[in-house]
Amino acid sequence: MKRVLLSVIFALAASAIGSAQSFTYYFPQVASGDGWRTTIFISNAMASAPASGVIAVVKSDGTPFFANWIDETGTNVTLGSDVIAFTLGPGQSKKYITLGDQALTVGYARVTANGSVLGTAMFSQLDGAGNILAEAGVPMGIPLGKQAVFVDTSLGFRTGVAIANPNSNVLEVHLELLDNNGTLIAATIRNLGPFQHIALFTDELFPGAPAMVGRLQFWCTNPMVSIALRFSPSIQFTTMSPIAIAN
Numbered sequence: 656m657k658r659v660l661l662s663v664i665f666a667l668a669a670s671a672i673g674s675a676q677s678f679t680y681y682f683p684q685v686a687s688g689d690g691w692r693t694t695i696f697i698s699n700a701m702a703s704a705p706a707s708g709v710i711a712v713v714k715s716d717g718t719p720f721f722a723n724w725i726d727e728t729g730t731n732v733t734l735g736s737d738v739i740a741f742t743l744g745p746g747q748s749k750k751y752i753t754l755g756d757q758a759l760t761v762g763y764a765r766v767t768a769n770g771s772v773l774g775t776a777m778f779s780q781l782d783g784a785g786n787i788l789a790e791a792g793v794p795m796g797i798p799l800g801k802q803a804v805f806v807d808t809s810l811g812f813r814t815g816v817a818i819a820n821p822n823s824n825v826l827e828v829h830l831e832l833l834d835n836n837g838t839l840i841a842a843t844i845r846n847l848g849p850f851q852h853i854a855l856f857t858d859e860l861f862p863g864a865p866a867m868v869g870r871l872q873f874w875c876t877n878p879m880v881s882i883a884l885r886f887s888p889s890i891q892f893t894t895m896s897p898i899a900i901a902n
Contacts, residue, residue, distance in 0.1 A: 677767070677769065678708070678766075678767065678768045678769070678770065678771060678772055679765065679766065679767045680765075680766050680774070680795040680796065680797060681763060681764065681765055681766070681795065681796040681797075681798070681819060681821060681880040682695065682763060682764040682766070682774075682776045682793055682795060682796065683763050683793075683796045683817050683818065683819045683852075683880045683881050683882040684761065684762075684763060684778070684793065684817035684819075684852075684854060684882050684884075685712055685720065685753075685761065685762050685763055685764050685776070686759065686760070686761045686778060687722050687753035687754075687755050687757060687759075687760055687761075688753075688755050688756070688757040688758050688759040688760055689755075689758060689759035690755075690759075690780055690781045690782070690783075690788075691755065691759060691778065691779070691780055691781070692752065692753050692754075692755045692778075692779040692780075692781060693752075693753050693776060693777070693778060693779075694750065694751070694752045694753075694776060694777040694779065695710065695739075695750070695751045695752075695764065695774060695775075695776045696748060696749070696750050696751075696774055696775050696776070696777075697710070697741065697743070697748065697749050697751075697766065697772055697773070697774040698743070698746075698747070698748040698749075698772065698773055698774065699743035699744065699745060699746060699747050699748075699770065699771070699772055700770075700771040700772065700773050701745055701746075701770055701771050702745050702746055703745055704745060704770060705742065705743060705744050705745065705770070706742075706743045706768050706769060706770030706771065706772050707740075707741065707742040707743070707768065707769055707770075708740075708741060708766065708767050708768030708769060708770075708772060709738050709739065709740050709741070709766075709767055709768075710738065710739040710741070710751070710764050710765070710766050711737060711738050711764065711765045711766075711767070712737050712738070712739075712762060712763075712764045713737070713762045713763055713764070713765065713819075713850055713852065714760060714761070714762040714852070715761055715762050715851060715852040715853065715854070716848075716851060717848055717849060717850040717851040717852075719737035720737050720760060720762045721733075721735050721736065721737050722735070722737075722753050722754070722757060722760065723735060723753070723754040723756060723757075724739055724751045724752060724753055724754070725751070725752055725754060726749060726750060726751055726752075727749065727750040732751060739751055743770075743772065755781070761817075761852070761854055762819075762852050763817070763819040763852050763880070764776075765821065766795070773795070774795050775792055775793065775794055775795065776792070776793040776795075777790055777791065777792050777793065778790065778791055778793060778884075778892075778894070780890065780892070788890060788891075789890055789891045789892050791884070791892055791893045791894045792894060793882055793894050794896055796819075796880035796881065796882065796897075797880070798821055798877075798878030798879060798880050799878050799879070799880075799897070799899050800874060800875065800876070800877065800878050800879075801872070801873075801874035801899070801900055801901075802872070802873065802874075802879075802881060802897040802898060802899055802900060803870045803871060803872035803873070803897065803898050803900050804816055804870065804871050804881065804882075804883035804895055804896075804897050804898070805868075805869075805870050805883065805885075805895050805898075806832065806857055806867065806868065806869050806870055806871050806883075807868050807885055808857060808858065808864075808866045808867055808868075809866050809867065809868055810866075810888075811887070811888035812885060812886065812887055812888070813856050813857075813858065813885075813886045814856065814857050814871070814883055814884070814885050814886075814895075815854060815855065815856045815857070815883065815884045815886065816854070816855065816856075816857065816860075816871060816881060816882070816883045816884075817852065817853070817854040817881060817882050817883075817884075818847065818852065818853055818854075818873065818879055818880070818881045819851075819852040819879060819880045819881070820847040820848065820849065820850060820851050820852070820877075820879055821850065821878070821879070821880060822849065822850075822877045822878075822879075823849045823850070824849060824877065825846055825847065825848055825849065826846070826847045826875040826876070826877055826879060827844060827846055827875055827876070828844065828845045828846070828847055828873055828874075828875045828879065829842070829844055829873060829874050829875065830842065830843050830844070830845065830860060830871060830872075830873040831871070831872050831873070832857065832860075832861050832864060832869065832870075832871055833869045833870050833871075833872065834867050834868070834869040835867070835868045835869050837869075840861070840864055840865070840867065840869070841861040841864055843860060843861065845860075847875075847879070857871060871883075872900055881897045882894055882895075882896065882897065883895040883896075883897070
């Protein structure tokens with residue numbers, strides 16, 4: 656058992672760090688338009704070699720996510736495309752921001768590179784004058800077969816979860832809502848098509864579920880990526896990273 660666990664840990668570490676040949680990771684949620692903006696930071700972790708790659712943005716229905724993104728100099732790097740191409744020198748970092756000049760569109764992003772590229776993203780909610788109302792960071796996601804996110808729906812809070820299918824086959828995602836004692840409150844199944852994405856509040860997944868603190872766990876046959884957001888009654892929100900759970 657110990658050897659198996661070590662193998663899993665080493666495999667996840669290799670996926671997160673990448674290699675000189677290939678590197679892939681995901682941002683499980685991207686939103687642009689109608690007061691929402693996404694910012695992506697990427698950096699070349701290598702001190703002695705350049706790295707290049709692309710950020711491909713996908714809508715929830717699995718089709719290309721066309722949007723205008725600018726870099727830290729204000730240069731449009733997509734011109735309405737669904738792909739951001741980048742080249743990073745040793746230790747170099749870049750910043751990409753959606754203009755949000757469109758109807759609200761959501762999805763996820765896939766980053767592929769030929770070197771060790773690391774990154775993070777931020778969701779920003781803006782008022783009509785462009786001022787930031789709330790903002791939260793989002794770590795890069797590693798596909799996992801079984802995972803969970805914490806849920807807090809007490810005192811008017813809401814918890815939302817975004818799940819992306821990075822596979823070319825349909826995923827049958829089993830979702831289970833557990834309270835703070837580990838008791839199963841409700842369960843449901845959602846089919847997620849190839850390269851598709853869903854983003855729902857737990858009260859949409861489980862209508863009638865009581866206010867609670869606990870976790871939402873979900874699993875399927877192939878790995879998936881996810882992130883959770885916790886919204887306060889006053890619109891403020893924060894992200895909560897998924898945790899890997901045992902079978």
